[in-house]
Amino acid sequence: MTLWIDIDDLLSHLLHHSRPSGIQRVVFEIGSALRNLAGHNVQFVRRGPGATDARDFRTVDWTMVETVFREATNSSIKPGSSSVNTPPLTVQALEQVAPEDTLSAFLRTESRILKGLAGLPRTFARLGLKALRTRLDARRARPELPTFSEGTQLADVARPGDVFLTLGSPWHHASYSQTVRWLRDDLRLSYALLMYDLVPIRCPEWCNRGIITTFRAWHQDILPLADTLFAISHATAKDVRAYLAEQDIGTDIPVHPIPLGTGFGLSDGRMSAEALVREPYVLFVSTIEARKNHALLFRVWRRILEDMPAERVPTLVFAGREGWLVSDFMQQLENADWLNSKIRFIRNPTDEDLRRLYADCSFTVFPSFFEGWGLPVTESLSMGRPCVVSNTTSIPEAGGPLGRYFSPYSLDEAYMVIRETIEDREGLAAWTAKVRAEFRPVPWEDSARAILDRVL
Known part of the structure; x- marks a missing residue:
C-alpha cells in the first residue's frame, strides 16, 4: 500500500512567495517525517502543467522538493535585497542545472524558482546552485530511490487500496472535488485530509471575503468525500466533528487529532550575529491581522505606559508581515507614533532573525482569538x-502547564498578567528556568506516526 501526498500547494506557494507560511512548513515537516518513517510507501504528487485537468497528477522526487524548500528557508538574504557591487547571476547560468529539453514538468517549475536567485548576490546564488547539484548527485548515486520515473502519471502507478492525503490548503482549486471523486471511484483510493481550523466558517469577521466564500464551498464539497480526517489539535478535532454534525455531513467520518511537531528547527538553526533590538523587549511573532489581536496589546501597552515610568516598560516587538483587515490599526499605530517607539514592527524576519529575537526577548505574548494550534507558543x-x-x-x-493565560477579550485580564510578568523579575527568571528545564519538544515523527497508524 502506498500513501500518496499532494504537495502541489507547497510548490505553488514557494513559486509565488519569498518564504513558506506556517501551513506550508507543516506540510514539509510532516512530509519529510512520513518519508523517513515509511520510505517508498510514501510518495509525492503535484498537478500537471497547466493544472486544468482534475485528474492530471504527476509524481515528484522528494529530493528536489527538499532542495528548493531548504534554500527558501535557510537563506539569510532578505527578500528584495541586492548587492550594488556584485552583478547578479544570469538566468542562463541557472539553467545549466539541467538542459531544458530534459527537464520534467516539476524540474522546469523548479528552474523557475531558482531563477529567483538571479536578483541575489552572485555568491549566494552560487551556494544555491551548489546545494542543488549536490542533491542531484546524491539522488543519482542512490539507485534505490526512484521506484518510477519522475513526472509519472498517478493513474499509471496508483493501486486500489492506496491512500491519497491532502496536507496543505488547496482551497483555491474549485475542481478538487472532481479530483477526489476520480481518486475514489476510478482509482479506488481512500482519501484523507488534514484539518487546521475552521476560522473562515466559525469567525468570518476576521477573514478576507474571498477566503470565506472559497473555504466554505471547498469544505462543503470535500468533507463528505473524506474517508479519514486528521486534525492538528483536540480543539480542532472537536470543532470539525461539531461542524460535520451541524451540516449533516455525517458523524461516521473519523476525525483523529495528531500531535503537532514543535517548531521548524529554529532552536538548532543559525542566529543573526547582530541584535535586532537593543533595549529590553517583549516579543509577539505573528502576521498582523485582526484575528491575532494585536490591537489588544496596543491598549495594554498604552495603559502600562500610563501607570509605569517609560524606562521600566519593555518595548513591544511585532515580528511578521502585514496581513488583511488591519489598515485602520496600522494607521492608529502611525498616529500614536508607535507609542513613542515603545512598539516596533520587524517586517518579514528570516529564520535567523527570529532565532535572535527569541534569544534576546524577556518573554513572548500571543493574544490570538482563535487558533487551530498555536505554533508561535510552542516555538517560544x-x-x-x-x-x-x-x-x-x-x-x-x-x-x-508552562504558559500563563488570559482572556483575549479582556483588557483588564491581559493587562494584569502582562504587567505582573514585567514587574516580577525574579519570578520571570524562575519561570524561564522552568521552561528550559521542563519543556519537551514533540518530534515531527510523532505527527507522522499518528497518520501512518491510521492509513497504512
Missing part, C-alpha cells in the same frame, strides 16, 4: 522563552 517554549497567551481554542494545548 522550545527556544526557552516563557509565553503569556490567550486561553481560547487550541492555545492551551500548545502552551500546556
Whole structure:
C-alpha cells in the first residue's frame, strides 16, 4: 500500500512567495517525517502543467522538493535585497542545472524558482546552485530511490487500496472535488485530509471575503468525500466533528487529532550575529491581522505606559508581515507614533532573525482569538522563552502547564498578567528556568506516526 501526498500547494506557494507560511512548513515537516518513517510507501504528487485537468497528477522526487524548500528557508538574504557591487547571476547560468529539453514538468517549475536567485548576490546564488547539484548527485548515486520515473502519471502507478492525503490548503482549486471523486471511484483510493481550523466558517469577521466564500464551498464539497480526517489539535478535532454534525455531513467520518511537531528547527538553526533590538523587549511573532489581536496589546501597552515610568516598560516587538483587515490599526499605530517607539514592527524576519529575537526577548505574548494550534507558543517554549497567551481554542494545548493565560477579550485580564510578568523579575527568571528545564519538544515523527497508524 502506498500513501500518496499532494504537495502541489507547497510548490505553488514557494513559486509565488519569498518564504513558506506556517501551513506550508507543516506540510514539509510532516512530509519529510512520513518519508523517513515509511520510505517508498510514501510518495509525492503535484498537478500537471497547466493544472486544468482534475485528474492530471504527476509524481515528484522528494529530493528536489527538499532542495528548493531548504534554500527558501535557510537563506539569510532578505527578500528584495541586492548587492550594488556584485552583478547578479544570469538566468542562463541557472539553467545549466539541467538542459531544458530534459527537464520534467516539476524540474522546469523548479528552474523557475531558482531563477529567483538571479536578483541575489552572485555568491549566494552560487551556494544555491551548489546545494542543488549536490542533491542531484546524491539522488543519482542512490539507485534505490526512484521506484518510477519522475513526472509519472498517478493513474499509471496508483493501486486500489492506496491512500491519497491532502496536507496543505488547496482551497483555491474549485475542481478538487472532481479530483477526489476520480481518486475514489476510478482509482479506488481512500482519501484523507488534514484539518487546521475552521476560522473562515466559525469567525468570518476576521477573514478576507474571498477566503470565506472559497473555504466554505471547498469544505462543503470535500468533507463528505473524506474517508479519514486528521486534525492538528483536540480543539480542532472537536470543532470539525461539531461542524460535520451541524451540516449533516455525517458523524461516521473519523476525525483523529495528531500531535503537532514543535517548531521548524529554529532552536538548532543559525542566529543573526547582530541584535535586532537593543533595549529590553517583549516579543509577539505573528502576521498582523485582526484575528491575532494585536490591537489588544496596543491598549495594554498604552495603559502600562500610563501607570509605569517609560524606562521600566519593555518595548513591544511585532515580528511578521502585514496581513488583511488591519489598515485602520496600522494607521492608529502611525498616529500614536508607535507609542513613542515603545512598539516596533520587524517586517518579514528570516529564520535567523527570529532565532535572535527569541534569544534576546524577556518573554513572548500571543493574544490570538482563535487558533487551530498555536505554533508561535510552542516555538517560544522550545527556544526557552516563557509565553503569556490567550486561553481560547487550541492555545492551551500548545502552551500546556508552562504558559500563563488570559482572556483575549479582556483588557483588564491581559493587562494584569502582562504587567505582573514585567514587574516580577525574579519570578520571570524562575519561570524561564522552568521552561528550559521542563519543556519537551514533540518530534515531527510523532505527527507522522499518528497518520501512518491510521492509513497504512
